[in-house]
Amino acid sequence: xxxxxxxxxxxxxxxxxxxxxxxxxxxxFVTTLTTPAGALGRDQIDAANIALDHIGHKMGGKDVxxxxxxxxxxxxxxxxxxxKLVKQDDxxxxxxxLWSHVLLASKKSAxxxxxxxxxxxxxxSPLAGKACHKNFFSSSWxxxxxxxxxxxVLNSKGVKKLYIMSPNYAAxxxxxxxxxxxxxxxxxxxxMTKWGKDMQLxxxxxLAKAKAxxxxxxxxxxxxxxxxxxxxxxxxxGLRGTIPLYTVFTVDALSLARLQKAGLGGVLGSWNTMFWAxxxxxxxxxxxxxxxxxxxxxxxxxxxxxxxxxxxxxxSGVDAVDGNTDDQDGIRAALSKADFPSVRGKxxxxxxxxxxxxxxxxxxxxxANGDWFVSYVSTVLTDHQDTYYDQCHL
Amino acid sequence: xxWTLLTVQLLNGxxxxxxxxxxxxxxxxxxxxxxxxxxxxxSLYMAGxxxxxxxxxxxxxxxxxxxxxxxxxxxxxxxxxxxxIRRLYQRDHLDHVLATFGLILAFxxxxxMIWGPDGQVIPLPAWLDGQVTLTADIVLPxxxxxxxxxxxxxxxxxxxxxxxxxxxxxIRAGATNRTMISALGINIGMLFxxxxxxxxxxxxxxxxxIAPITEASIxxxxxxxxxxxxxxxxxxxxxxxxxxxxxILVGLIDTMGRSYLDVLFKLFMSAQNAETSAPAxxxxxxxxxxxxxxxxxxxGLFGPRGR
Numbered sequence: 001x002x003x004x005x006x007x008x009x010x011x012x013x014x015x016x017x018x019x020x021x022x023x024x025x026x027x028x029f030v031t032t033l034t035t036p037a038g039a040l041g042r043d044q045i046d047a048a049n050i051a052l053d054h055i056g057h058k059m060g061g062k063d064v065x066x067x068x069x070x071x072x073x074x075x076x077x078x079x080x081x082x083x084k085l086v087k088q089d090d091x092x093x094x095x096x097x098l099w100s101h102v103l104l105a106s107k108k109s110a111x112x113x114x115x116x117x118x119x120x121x122x123x124x125s126p127l128a129g130k131a132c133h134k135n136f137f138s139s140s141w142x143x144x145x146x147x148x149x150x151x152x153v154l155n156s157k158g159v160k161k162l163y164i165m166s167p168n169y170a171a172x173x174x175x176x177x178x179x180x181x182x183x184x185x186x187x188x189x190x191x192m193t194k195w196g197k198d199m200q201l202x203x204x205x206x207l208a209k210a211k212a213x214x215x216x217x218x219x220x221x222x223x224x225x226x227x228x229x230x231x232x233x234x235x236x237x238g239l240r241g242t243i244p245l246y247t248v249f250t251v252d253a254l255s256l257a258r259l260q261k262a263g264l265g266g267v268l269g270s271w272n273t274m275f276w277a278x279x280x281x282x283x284x285x286x287x288x289x290x291x292x293x294x295x296x297x298x299x300x301x302x303x304x305x306x307x308x309x310x311x312x313x314x315x316s317g318v319d320a321v322d323g324n325t326d327d328q329d330g331i332r333a334a335l336s337k338a339d340f341p342s343v344r345g346k347x348x349x350x351x352x353x354x355x356x357x358x359x360x361x362x363x364x365x366x367x368a369n370g371d372w373f374v375s376y377v378s379t380v381l382t383d384h385q386d387t388y389y390d391q392c393h394l
Numbered sequence: 395x396x397w398t399l400l401t402v403q404l405l406n407g408x409x410x411x412x413x414x415x416x417x418x419x420x421x422x423x424x425x426x427x428x429x430x431x432x433x434x435x436x437s438l439y440m441a442g443x444x445x446x447x448x449x450x451x452x453x454x455x456x457x458x459x460x461x462x463x464x465x466x467x468x469x470x471x472x473x474x475x476x477x478x479i480r481r482l483y484q485r486d487h488l489d490h491v492l493a494t495f496g497l498i499l500a501f502x503x504x505x506x507m508i509w510g511p512d513g514q515v516i517p518l519p520a521w522l523d524g525q526v527t528l529t530a531d532i533v534l535p536x537x538x539x540x541x542x543x544x545x546x547x548x549x550x551x552x553x554x555x556x557x558x559x560x561x562x563x564x565i566r567a568g569a570t571n572r573t574m575i576s577a578l579g580i581n582i583g584m585l586f587x588x589x590x591x592x593x594x595x596x597x598x599x600x601x602x603x604i605a606p607i608t609e610a611s612i613x614x615x616x617x618x619x620x621x622x623x624x625x626x627x628x629x630x631x632x633x634x635x636x637x638x639x640x641x642i643l644v645g646l647i648d649t650m651g652r653s654y655l656d657v658l659f660k661l662f663m664s665a666q667n668a669e670t671s672a673p674a675x676x677x678x679x680x681x682x683x684x685x686x687x688x689x690x691x692x693x694g695l696f697g698p699r700g701r
Contacts, residue, residue, distance in 0.1 A: 035613055036613065039511040042511055190669055191652075193673060201608035201609075202604070202608055204410075205403055205407075208399060208653070209399065225609070238535070261517070
């Protein structure tokens with residue numbers, strides 16, 4: 001018994017030591033690992049681990065400690081987990097955040113706690129505008145940007161009447177305002193459906209309205225589990241031949257795998273826009289996609305790509321100060337340069353720390369093995385900056 | 395008024411109602427006869443969906459998958475009754491809630507361990523995946539009509555079972571006075587197992603019917619079970635007829651709210667406010683209905699009197 005106590009105290013002393021000397025760089029990662037949206041979080045964690053493998057689990061000469069937390073798809077849980085990372089783990093960086101409502105609920109805890117906050121997905125408009133913060137960075141996009149690219153695509157395809165469907169939460173509203181900002185035709189109908197852990201997945205009433213509206217095209221934003229459900233019902237309703245579908249964050253590697261399994265070929269050839277594609281031609285991306293496929297057997301989603309970039313972005317900051325994570329000014333200066341090999345190629349940051357980057361048109365096709373993936377088609381927006389940056393005064 | 399759209403939306407509401415009925419009928423039997431609050435009823439719905447997905451992929455046929463999944467769900471239901479529920483009969487409702495909530499967590503985690511966090515897609519055969527043209531304007535997905543037909547057939551079957559058979563007589567007797575029928579020599583334990591098994595199969599069937607539309611996903615039962623409880627409270631606990639009428643009512647109100655509430659709101663508020671408030675209010679409609687019915691008839695539409 002005595003021996004056990006002695007051993008325990010030795011272990012405790014040994015584990016306590018590094019914390020005192022700050023020998024490690026601590027990164028907390030908040031994402032969704034349970035609920036039907038858990039597959040998105042798994043993609044992010046897989047990608048972050050590949051990034052950590054690529055850098056030998058070291059930043060600025062120090063070992064990286066990577067702590068993963070599950071937000072359960074709920075803002076209040078996300079905030080609790082962020083509080084835990086700030087107070088209990090005392091991390092240096094908090095990254096992740098799939099969902100805008102979770103990020104908006106958690107940002108205060110992270111930023112007031114003096115931590116760097118890196119969004120690896122959500123890009124709600126407040127954080128790009130009035131509520132921007134010197135220690136907040138995005139490794140993804142501002143919510144409005146991607147649908148703005150879709151709006152341009154709709155114009156160029158000659159769409160005059162558009163029907164819009166989106167979940168009723170912070171990001172959904174941004175997506176709708178984004179497409180409405182650039183789309184020049186008429187919006188003949190709009191449905192904002194229930195979102196969250198108990199999201200609406202049966203769209204019979206909305207699809208019937210869309211059909212009756214006389215629209216030339218439907219624009220939807222249904223990320224995660226809602227995507228395949230929507231596309232399947234769109235096909236079952238017989239709309240494929242009559243009203244073309246344009247999507248953002250709805251058709252990705254995860255939904256395609258399931259749609260292919262179900263043989264829903266209607267998604268092949270459909271259009272969507274994104275800042276990245278798995279076949280985007282640059283060395284970093286090729287290595288990332290190849291390693292991700294080798295490790296998981298899946299194509300990476302954009303969620304994965306952003307998580308990979310988040311880790312690389314953090315490394316660029318920590319490297320610049322040689323691992324001295326107390327030098328927040330030095331880290332911040334390095335982060336704002338975005339000087340790291342990104343899977344999307346080179347990009348730069350606006351004054352609100354959101355990327356100024358290209359957006360591409362993508363389509364769904366089969367690769368050499370017959371697996372469906374989203375493939376680069378053309379560049380829609382070049383060096384595109386969000387529309388909220390001038391409200392941000394840092 | 396667009397009559398075509400209205401007809402389509404009525405049919406959509408009917409389909410949602412039928413699905414709720416499949417879930418609520420089992421729930422109301424279990425609650426009404428066994429006096430057990432079974433929150434885990436939604437887990438059986440989820441189990442049905444996942445089993446059907448796996449069997450469909452094995453047999454490469456939705457119908458075979460469905461036929462194989464039904465007895466599998468029945469077995470799961472009987473096991474749950476044997477292992478957990480049977481120990482709860484003598485306890486109070488709070489214990490039921492605790493134990494069956496635990497079952498939900500166990501089922502969700504088990505599903506994640508077996509199938510992973512991804513949802514499971516159920517491919518439909520071509521003859522179910524198309525559309526049926528009712529009139530020139532009214533075109534409905536075949537599968538949704540199939541759900542309505544199946545649900546109505548099950549409803550008729552349940553009605554015959556409960557009103558015309560000896561088992562049904564015992565079930566009704568059990569709902570009225572449990573002590574009396576066990577005193578008359580009816581094996582009440584066996585009766586409870588059968589009722590729970592029937593409830594499990596009905597919930598599983600509902601899950602199997604919805605999964606080709608929304609796909610099978612973890613926790614899919616946890617939201618709909620709340621609506622199913624609303625249905626049995628409105629319909630009156632223990633009444634199959636009440637469950638049927640309340641389920642159709644709730645299905646129609648929910649669908650109509652989603653279809654027309656924003657149009658209605660735009661009459662007296664700005665378009666943007668209407669677009670954001672209408673979905674929130676339409677999600678509340680069924681609870682408002684429940685509150686009104688509870689105020690007027692505390693035992694529900696067809697609830698037992700003086701119990």
